[in-house]
Amino acid sequence: MRTARVLLIFALITGLVFFGVGCGGGTTTTTPTTQPPTTQPPTIIGVVAPLTGDSATFGKSTQEGAELAAAEWNAKGGINGSQIVLKMADDKSDPTEGAAGITRLIEQEKIVAEIGTVQSKVSLAIAPILQAKKIPMISPTSTNEKVTLVGDFIFRACFIDNFQGVVGAAFAYDNLKLTKAACLFDVGNDYTKGLAENFRDAFIKLGGTIVGFEAHPTGATDFNAQLTTIIAAGPELIYISDYYNDVGLICKQARALGYTGFFLGGDGWDSADLVKIGGDAVEGGFFTNHFSKDDTRPEVQAFVKDYTAKFGAPPDALAALAYDAANLMFDAINRAKSTDGTAIRDALKVADFKAVSGTIKFDANRNPIKAAVIIEIKGGQQTYKATVQP
Numbered sequence: 001m002r003t004a005r006v007l008l009i010f011a012l013i014t015g016l017v018f019f020g021v022g023c024g025g026g027t028t029t030t031t032p033t034t035q036p037p038t039t040q041p042p043t044i045i046g047v048v049a050p051l052t053g054d055s056a057t058f059g060k061s062t063q064e065g066a067e068l069a070a071a072e073w074n075a076k077g078g079i080n081g082s083q084i085v086l087k088m089a090d091d092k093s094d095p096t097e098g099a100a101g102i103t104r105l106i107e108q109e110k111i112v113a114e115i116g117t118v119q120s121k122v123s124l125a126i127a128p129i130l131q132a133k134k135i136p137m138i139s140p141t142s143t144n145e146k147v148t149l150v151g152d153f154i155f156r157a158c159f160i161d162n163f164q165g166v167v168g169a170a171f172a173y174d175n176l177k178l179t180k181a182a183c184l185f186d187v188g189n190d191y192t193k194g195l196a197e198n199f200r201d202a203f204i205k206l207g208g209t210i211v212g213f214e215a216h217p218t219g220a221t222d223f224n225a226q227l228t229t230i231i232a233a234g235p236e237l238i239y240i241s242d243y244y245n246d247v248g249l250i251c252k253q254a255r256a257l258g259y260t261g262f263f264l265g266g267d268g269w270d271s272a273d274l275v276k277i278g279g280d281a282v283e284g285g286f287f288t289n290h291f292s293k294d295d296t297r298p299e300v301q302a303f304v305k306d307y308t309a310k311f312g313a314p315p316d317a318l319a320a321l322a323y324d325a326a327n328l329m330f331d332a333i334n335r336a337k338s339t340d341g342t343a344i345r346d347a348l349k350v351a352d353f354k355a356v357s358g359t360i361k362f363d364a365n366r367n368p369i370k371a372a373v374i375i376e377i378k379g380g381q382q383t384y385k386a387t388v389q390p
């Protein structure tokens, strides 16, 4: 009787993940109310994500994906007998905040590895700090090519934008049968600018014409000037490589100016808030993404079920990739049998991991080669359209 109760309590405790976000400074502190009954010190992992600000749905999904992975590992006994403790930092979508957050996690929380961050421009600010300290980082979702080129401790769990741009261009040219496109992007953001360039180059290579290539300032909310120029050039499609909050406004303003053609974009569209901001204007829009919850593979359906049970809403691509990045990192630490940064990096390099978003094996630049999906906004919902293999 007594043993059974002790075992039950143990199971309950090990199933917990200690997770917390401090206010103000954007970091963390996680004060476990109950210590795991183990003599092993915990394995402390940092998670950097935009928990507040313009792209806050990205941060929430990322936190939840990492949290689910850690809870599952802890329920099975942790990594080599050590419980995982996640320490959050809020980068607020801002490179300076991200750099401050990761510095705090390294110096005060003594993290041994880091998951995050979401947006390429912020990952580019935190990666050099982790590289200098030889602490491995996996960005779940930063697709800009430059991110992993920072150094050999920097990995990602997603495809990169030259692939994403090619997939978008091929969809526009081959499937939608369009030949005249224009691009609109954020001039101060490596991801949106790089992705627009990748789309442009690929579309021209296929035989299409780019009739407009317009930049808007970071933080803009009025896109009428750029859209007027673009619409006057007569595109059949506008490629919008921004994040969801800008995309919603851009589509609305373009429709108000009388534009009736197609909208297409990249993974930055992925948020339930896109339709809330863009309303009818985003209906019929397409975007390339990493994951669809409608994918019938059993590992996807198991993840969708567990995630929905825990958080009350189905996962988006950011949640899936954070779950994958966290599992990949925990698996590497487990195989390394060490929390030494170099040992974890070496284990990551040879990873061959069946993730929810596809199998992850790294190339020489620590990028996985993975398929993309095309999503259509239909009836206000994201609907799966196609999978495109690399």
Ligand code: PHE
Binding pocket: 058, 118, 119, 120, 121, 141, 142, 143, 144, 191, 267, 268, 269, 270, 317, 318
């Ligand atoms: N790919 C984007 C970037 O690099 C981030 C992102 C990924 C946003 C997936 C939404 C969904 O900045």
